[in-house]
Amino acid sequence: MAKYITKRLLYLLFSLYLIITATFFLMRLAPGNPFTGEKQLPPEIQASLNEHYGLNKPWYVQYGDYLVKIAHWDFGPSFKYNSRTVNDLINDGFPVSLFLGVEAILIALALGTLLGIIAALKHNKWQDYGAMIIAVLGISVPSFIMATVLQYFLAIKWHIFPVARWDSFMHTILPALALASTPMAFIARLTRSSMLEVLANDYIRTAKSKGLGQTAITIKHTIRNALLPVVSYMGPLSAGIVTGSFVIEKIFGIPGLGSHFVMSISNRDYTVIMGVTVFYSIILLSAILLVDIAYGFIDPRIKLTSGKKGE
């Protein structure tokens, strides 16, 4: 187990290195620079800025410096927001995105599995159709439309929630719902199909013939096996959700990390682009690793130590 995890951690570091390198060079290939603007800067100021941010050095020096800095968890100063460092941006934004993300995941997971289980148990009955209609809607309606619809009805028409901003718990509910709708639908469909598959297995029949009740069979035998695909989906999903959604954060005016992923690129805010990419990669790669480890607990048939299967 320990050997397996060490090996995976090494892979993780290597992937991270590749991501940093690719981002670093792709970013520099984009035309324009952080100081490109309608009003061109006097060359002396431009030179002074380049020196401050190290942009006047040859690319290999910049690249080397950057790797060293990242190793010390120092992402450097932001170009766009004077006197703010990328570490500041991440430290301020991540807790907000994390809170919103966890809230959304909890909603998606709870509602999604519930819908999926009901649909599977009442296969081809109205409950099944009802749940799947919700699921299809959830998948096909993009989150920004969901957000606007929620804002319109729940905030403007019925005055239950505030329209936007990030202030009290009430402010978090609409964005969390909007963020949860697509994964919820996806989880519902995943749960339903794998439940149906599991329900057709011989051991379920055996359990039934042993005289176990429906509830016991569902909880002890079906759900546990049926949730495996959901768990594997949870890894990348949670990494994506807890680091923030640009669209949702923009619509609801949430000071999270999500907006930096997009805005940093149009601002050519080099250090922020690198910082958030590295941060996201670390979370994504760790989430995938955690999911693989979690497999072992949920399904003892998967042996992490036996290399081939575990990967």
Add this chain to the structure above:
Amino acid sequence: MKKRLSVFFSMLLVLSMFLTACGGFNKEDKASNESTKKGDSKKSDVPQEMRVNINSEPFSLNPGLANDATSGGVLLQTFEGLTRIDKDGKPQPAMAEKITHSDDLKTYTFKLRDAKWTNGDPVTAEDFVYAWKWALDPKNESQYAYQLYYVKGAQAINEGKAGADTLGIKAVDDKTLEVQLENPTPYFLELTAFYTYFPVNHTVAAKNPKWYAEAGADYVSNGPFKMTGWSHQDKITLEKNDQYWDKDSVKLTKVEMYMINDPNTELSMFDNGELDWAGSPFGTLPTDALKQLKDDGKLNVKPIAGTYWFKFNTEKPPLNNVNIRKALSYAINRQAIVDNITQGGQIPAMAAVPPSMIKENKKGYYKDNDVEKAKEYLKKGLEELGLKDAKDLPPITVSYNTSEAHQKIAQAIQDMWKSNLGIDVKLDNAEWKVYIDKLHKGDYMVGRMGWLGDFNDPINFLELFRDKNGGNNDTKWENPEFKQLLADSAKESDASKRLDILKKAEAIFMDEMPVAPIYFYTNVWVKKDNLKDVVTSGLGDVQLKWAHFE
């Protein structure tokens, strides 16, 4: 058992993360509840608390570093320069009590009033000297330092060619400031109301070089409001500054500035009573909603000193031919663009300099949508190029930065050129920074751009085109006569003579047509009915000093 235990622990971990994040809120939650309660308690006494949206995090709240409208919108409330633009758009003494100048308009003497910083320190002449020198020091990388170039020696210092001591500013004593200028500058007192000219408390700044990074004890200012909270990327809280010399004029007790970068959300929040003001100059209204708001009589429109224009690259054939450029410009139906696309009450522009600076420009130099004239110019242009038909012209490409509004305008113009002149035009769009880069490099044929004045003088717009390779020219156009007129205007100390010189320069510019002006910008906004005296200037600035709820 073991498995269960670890599942339990991982659940616990998730839960604890959730609770920690929760904890962060509760404090703020209580504070905001209290403030709403305070607001509701007394109906007769209207709460003087204003909420606006400023779209995004300001670049910097150090007056010397700020270089954008968002930062300016905050600084104008928290700081005050030697002068402040009044409700009628005229500069009035502010930190200065008495202003005298020499006959040649090259030396200004400011007598400061007894004003205090938010921490109780007196505002001294030394604070101005410190702030201006700081902004000009190339080490401090101020991207707006060139705003100070009117002061003697400023440019050389900013370019690192001279020491800071050569700057033409002197603190004669604590309350007297003497400023030497490069040239007679009739609009200098407007400049001193601009944020780059604001003072900085030199004792605080010397102690804490990063005084401007956060709200707090070290964020010391001298304006009508003080900043009491700055939650980055989220909101800025201003409160009335009791140390302010003219505090009796200030009615608002609190201003909250949110940073929501979505026009639709901004309008929804306004509709829902969560904002007291939506739209410019603070934020943005969604274009789709403008017509409805106008029909409902809710929309406020104010022209500002800005021009939206199409630049011609005068080195790329056929645009190197002045008659072709004129033909293209005359064949644009600006009224149609303003009425159907931008919809914000913009004014069709047939001149480069906005009407707030040159009154006659409301009418402009030629008729809008003058297809007959355009055809004549086209014919002349084709003859000069030795071509028979508009079809034989080299292909023309119109570039714009990716955005729905720019795209619609470019498409409309493409259609006008096709149907009026029979010229085929291709469209090409690029992301903002790529686009700017292309324009500055001259890698375009026709490209959209906008320009907003920093102070109320035509030179703002004309000096862009002084030098072919000047940073913001982009058109590769240069004219010795035009250049000479600009140089003459800088030496002229008589205001009306100077204006005449600048008008002459503009006439040359419009005759050679290196740009086709499209429209003059406007600010559009909606506000609560009982919110009064928010002062917006023709430059698109906004001041809350006199604002109040009735």
